[in-house]
Amino acid sequence: MSRNLLILGAAPNLSELRNTLVRLEDTIIFALIERSQFKHNNSIYKANKMNFRDGYTGSFLSWFLKEVESVHAKVRRYQSPDEYPFTNNLPEPVLPPLEYPPVLVDPQEININDEIFDVYVNTVIPGITAQGDDTNYGSSATRDIECLQALSRRIHYGKFVAESKFQDPDCHDEYVRLIKEKNRDRLMELLTNSRVEELLLKRLKAKALIYGQDLSSAGLDGNSNINDSSQPLIGLRSSPSDAAEEKIKSRVDYDLVVSLYRDYVIPLTKEVEIEYLLHRLD
Numbered sequence: 001m002s003r004n005l006l007i008l009g010a011a012p013n014l015s016e017l018r019n020t021l022v023r024l025e026d027t028i029i030f031a032l033i034e035r036s037q038f039k040h041n042n043s044i045y046k047a048n049k050m051n052f053r054d055g056y057t058g059s060f061l062s063w064f065l066k067e068v069e070s071v072h073a074k075v076r077r078y079q080s081p082d083e084y085p086f087t088n089n090l091p092e093p094v095l096p097p098l099e100y101p102p103v104l105v106d107p108q109e110i111n112i113n114d115e116i117f118d119v120y121v122n123t124v125i126p127g128i129t130a131q132g133d134d135t136n137y138g139s140s141a142t143r144d145i146e147c148l149q150a151l152s153r154r155i156h157y158g159k160f161v162a163e164s165k166f167q168d169p170d171c172h173d174e175y176v177r178l179i180k181e182k183n184r185d186r187l188m189e190l191l192t193n194s195r196v197e198e199l200l201l202k203r204l205k206a207k208a209l210i211y212g213q214d215l216s217s218a219g220l221d222g223n224s225n226i227n228d229s230s231q232p233l234i235g236l237r238s239s240p241s242d243a244a245e246e247k248i249k250s251r252v253d254y255d256l257v258v259s260l261y262r263d264y265v266i267p268l269t270k271e272v273e274i275e276y277l278l279h280r281l282d
């Protein structure tokens, strides 16, 4: 978490929070591109597939996640109010606790990482990877963990967004009333900003197109003579046209990145916002 956002212990500023969400789009797109260079490697997601010498029977990814999160817990990662682990019973930090000003009310209570894990393994991975097994299990699982952590941070950021909206003097009384009524539907309407969502999805498609460009298909990889390049790069055009989309081979399915956000990332962020608000007055 950016220390600047927390330093004052005051209401988080919505436009700063949105800037962080925009930056996390880049992190997520690049993480997905990194993972998509390897095949599906389905056996890393299945229990009892890897013959662990110590008799472990879970999936390779679950084992790896637990190991990585154990190290990260020791260096205080999960004391930060925007970091949520996927596994339980993690070790205590080896360093003294960090002081975070109290911005959220009961920040660690809501953790929807099980849902994020499920969507990632069963929907995202089969979508962004080629079918099959290339035996790059460690590399694939390393990228999976990066993707999962970035998605989790992005989605749980909904708590800060919700806190900021709750403290907005223009809406505060309305939020209090709806929370007391436990009126989920009206809360959902109040916190939804369709214009922001629409812009986000447009921006995301443009980013996925630009970041995903495979420069070897444009004659600009290390093996090409620069003068051979006849293909214009999408990033150098004023807007990514359909023609450009066809010419440049993409390393990631940009429509899939957009649908990942539209169908999962934004709805799950809103779910976190609602859950947070419903407990805000406890």
Ligand SMILES: O=C(O)C(=O)C[C@]1(C(=O)O)C=C[C@@H](O)C=C1
Pocket: 018, 021, 161, 191, 192, 193, 194, 196, 197, 200, 265, 266, 267, 269, 270, 273
């Ligand atoms: O920016 C906000 O206001 C948010 O609540 C975040 C977010 C998102 O997930 O990107 C979610 C709900 C809004 O409708 C718009 C965007």
